[in-house]
Amino acid sequence: GHSGFGSEAVVSTQSTGGPKRAKLCKEGDTTYTITATTSTEKWAASRNIRASVEIIGTKGSTETGIMDHFVKGKTETFVLLGLKDVGHVQCIVVKARGTNAWLFTKITVQKKGRYNAPVSFYNVGKTR
16 A cells, blocks of 8 residues: 555645645544555546545544545555544545546545444445
């Protein structure tokens, strides 16, 4: 796995290079590991999806930074620090910002801690 997410804010004085400033805030003290498996369909992979995941639980929600570069048939792991404790994980919302598409088969969210079981979400058309 790799850790290409949120902490890599791009700032620029050029009109095409991003905003002039970026505010980065820590939401809490909870670490989540997100494991995402990309489909083996030939068009499933993505290099520019710029996805984030909102994690929704019994105590509220928190959102990851940007995750990118998903390879066909591979499982990627992202360790996300400084997020809010949402309690027991109930739902996730996958958000795309880039100019590409990504087909995932499974996303697992694991909250760091001794008694926290991983929660898996399967992409089987049951979205709302």
